[in-house]
Amino acid sequence: MKAYLTRRYRFSAAHRLHSDQMSAAENAVVYGKCNNPHGHGHNYMLEVTVSGSVDGASGMVCNLADLDGFVEQEILERFDHQNLNTLPEFQRAVPTTENLCIAAYQILERGFRHAHLEKVRFEETMMNSFEYAGGAEPRR
């Protein structure tokens, strides 16, 4: 039987929203406070949902230790306590939470083999959240 497993992780990072494709004035209007050249930071909450049939012997979609290990090594190590603007993922893309969602999804999609990746969800603050499920509509 198919089930969906969701795990939450947390990390903290700095960023600045600024697009090279806009003038200084336009950046200031579009990004407001988030355009401050010195940057600012957030406590991000990352939610990863994977799916698969529940293994008859283990009772699991996938071993949580495998998911935790992968996310720890490939995502948290990369983003926690970093300035996102300095990372390769954000040399061309603005480090909005939309783009952070896509970056985390792509890391999982490329490397995580123990279950099917359903979606990634981010909370940047308690007031806003973002979801990405590749090309698909997230399951409700």
Next chain:
Amino acid sequence: MVYLTRKAEFSAAHYYHNPAFSAEENRRLFGKCNNSHGHGHNYTLEVTVKGSVDPRSGFVVDLQQLKGVLQREVLDAMDHHFLNKEVPEFFNRVPTTENIAITIWQRLAPKLTQAQLHRVRVYETPDLFVDFYGEP
């Protein structure tokens, strides 16, 4: 179609063990969760039902009826119990969060007559939950 979600909480003990595996394999696969004396969690259950709104009552489902079914089928059986030892489904099924969600679905689905079961979500901790939609 309107979706209604009801929450409930229960606390229970469990451990992970498959008698088909050696003691060593069980320890390797299940880690700390293999301790045969058990450990426990505060589970949060979210049951979502769907249906059209009854024009007379304005309800998708009579919440009193839904609460009653949850109480009898889930909370009376699982709250403050040892899942492996006291809930028949787990006598030969490892009580992982996945299997708890499936078991709750299987207990609720035949008892819900007014609305259709859409999703069972079980939180083992605030940072770990499983969704089951009755998919084969």
